Amino acid sequence: MSAPIPAWPGELISLGDLQVFTRTAPAREAGAESAVFVHGLAGSAVNWTDLMGLLSGEFASDALDLPGFGYSPPPPARDYSIDAHTHAVVRLIEKRANGPVHLFGNSLGGAIATRLAGTRPDLVRTLTLISPALPDLRPRYGPARILAATMPGFGPWAVRRFTLLSAEQRVQGTLDMCFADPTCVHPDRLMEFVEDVRRRDGLSHNAEALIASSRAIVNAYVRRSLWRYAARVAAPTLLIYGRHDRLVDPRMASRAARVFKHARVLVLPDVGHVAQMERPEVVAREFRAMLDDIARSGDTTSAPADRRLTS
Numbered sequence: 001m002s003a004p005i006p007a008w009p010g011e012l013i014s015l016g017d018l019q020v021f022t023r024t025a026p027a028r029e030a031g032a033e034s035a036v037f038v039h040g041l042a043g044s045a046v047n048w049t050d051l052m053g054l055l056s057g058e059f060a061s062d063a064l065d066l067p068g069f070g071y072s073p074p075p076p077a078r079d080y081s082i083d084a085h086t087h088a089v090v091r092l093i094e095k096r097a098n099g100p101v102h103l104f105g106n107s108l109g110g111a112i113a114t115r116l117a118g119t120r121p122d123l124v125r126t127l128t129l130i131s132p133a134l135p136d137l138r139p140r141y142g143p144a145r146i147l148a149a150t151m152p153g154f155g156p157w158a159v160r161r162f163t164l165l166s167a168e169q170r171v172q173g174t175l176d177m178c179f180a181d182p183t184c185v186h187p188d189r190l191m192e193f194v195e196d197v198r199r200r201d202g203l204s205h206n207a208e209a210l211i212a213s214s215r216a217i218v219n220a221y222v223r224r225s226l227w228r229y230a231a232r233v234a235a236p237t238l239l240i241y242g243r244h245d246r247l248v249d250p251r252m253a254s255r256a257a258r259v260f261k262h263a264r265v266l267v268l269p270d271v272g273h274v275a276q277m278e279r280p281e282v283v284a285r286e287f288r289a290m291l292d293d294i295a296r297s298g299d300t301t302s303a304p305a306d307r308r309l310t311s
Contacts, residue, residue: 001186002138003186003188003245004049004050004186004188004189005049005050005053006047006049007023007046007049007192008024008025008049008052008061008063009024009174010022010023010025010045010071010238011073012072012094013092013096014050015088015091015095016091016216016244017074017076018067018075018076018088018091018206019245019286020063020065020066020067020072020088020092021045021062021064021065021070021071021072022045022063022064022092022096023036023045023046023048023052023062023063023064024061024062024063025052025053025055025056025059025060025061026060026061027059027060028057028058029059031098031157032058032059032060032098032288033058033059033060033096033098033099033101034059034060034061034062034065034097034099034101034102034123035052035055035059035060035061035062035101036061036062036063036064036089036092036096036097036101036102036104036114037051037052037061037062037063037064037071037104037105037109037110038063038064038066038089038092038102038105038106038113038135038275039063039065039066039070039102039106039107039111039176039202040103040106040108040109040110040131040133040212040273040274041107041108041133041213041217042105042108042152042174042210043070043107043108044065044069044070044071044196045063045064045070045071046063046070046192046196047063047106047274047276047277048063048104048222048251048276048305049197050169050276050277050280051104051276051277051280051283054280054281054284055217055284055287056080057137060097061103062097063118064088064089064092064263066085066088066108066109066112066207066213067080067084067085067287068080068205068212068213069213071210072210073205074205074208075088075168078208078212080114080208080209080212080213080215080216081216081219082111082112082216082217082220082226084113084259085112085114085140085213086112086115086116086119087107089112089113089116090116095124097123098211100122100123100124100125101124101125101127102123102125102126102128102287103116103117103123103125103127103235104129104130104276105126105127105128105129105130105132106129106131106132106273106274106276107130107131107132107133107247107248107273107274108133108213108216108217110129110130110131110132110133110134111130111133111134111217111220112130113129113132114127114129114132114134114226114229114230116133117229117233117234117235117237118228118229118230118231119229119232121155121232121233121234121235121252123237124233125233125235125237126236126237126238126287126290126291126294127233127236127237127238127270128237128238128255128283128287128290129237129238129239129240130240130274130275130283131240131241131242131245131247131248131273132239132256133217133220133247133248133249133275134226134227134230134248134252134256135221135222135223135224135227136221136222136249136252136310138221140277141176141275148216151152154235154302161186163201163207165193167194167197167198167201168194171190171193171194171197174193175190175193177246177247177272177273178246178247178272178273178274178277179272179273179274179277179278180222180242180243180244180270180271180272181270181272181278182280192308193237193250195278205238211249220308227255227259228280229262230260231259231260231264232258233260233261234261234262234291235262236262236264236290236293236294237260237261237262237263237264237265238263238266238286238287238290239253239256239257239260239263239264239265240266240268240269240275240282240283240286241253241265241266241267241268241275242267242268242272242274242275242278243267243268243269243270243271244270244271244272245271245272245273246272246300247273248273250267250302253265253266253267254269264286264289264290264293266286268282
């Protein structure tokens with residue numbers, strides 16, 4: 001197992017009254033197309049390190065820490081709603097991007113990216129969603145844990161109990177939940193995760209961001225508005241699900257194929273919730289395949305619907 005590449009360098013970027021820490025992988029040439037990456041619940045920009053590495057040079061890539069996560073300070077109004085997170089990504093794109101972007105989102109980030117693409121088509125060239133957190137009210141263990149975290153009293157208590165575990169135990173629990181094969185994580189990367197958990201333990205807003213963003217996901221599930229935004233998405237869309245995902249039901253791939261207008265849909269075997277971390281080479285390959293299809297169609301705004309379901 002070769003050593004992983006280091007996390008991309010980053011900086012705090014001011015977006016008016018908001019600041020977001022953004023990691024950047026530069027393009028080889030000026031004027032290259034831009035890509036923006038949005039992480040999931042309890043994640044950060046480093047969740048995209050390997051995929052950004054595979055795409056580096058071709059695109060001017062930015063992966064942000066959502067407000068309150070990673071190295072980003074909490075939002076001034078303590079608003080962690082899907083709308084607020086979406087607004088933060090919009091402001092980053094408007095400030096940093098060279099034209100519409102290739103937008104990537106995982107889990108919560110997939111919900112945010114869907115809302116953005118459905119309301120601001122002018123900002124999105126293509127959309128890549130990895131296990132997006134789109135409404136699904138069928139009982140499932142992972143979502144049930146998120147729901148429990150939003151309950152008054154119980155949520156803060158559960159977070160406090162969780163922090164009593166060692167950083168190593170918490171990281172291992174997260175890997176067991178999110179990866180089909182947690183042993184595929186390189187020891188160096190594992191230590192990076194542990195050190196980041198220890199750092200976050202010292203942040204007073206860490207639990208607040210997690211609980212409030214969990215509540216935002218639950219609210220979006222109940223309202224089901226995200227499927228309406230999905231139906232409005234005009235950009236060519238790649239949706240990737242993991243057969244062994246414990247958080248997002250891979251059976252949602254069928255509904256996604258029906259709702260998104262221009263969709264390539266894949267269900268990957270032996271993959272969990274974070275395909276961009278577990279199989280980044282597959283995500284990069286399928287993303288390039290989508291771009292090739294767009295180029296062959298001669299239409300850079302929308303591709304013919306390719307409702308390909310692969311298992």
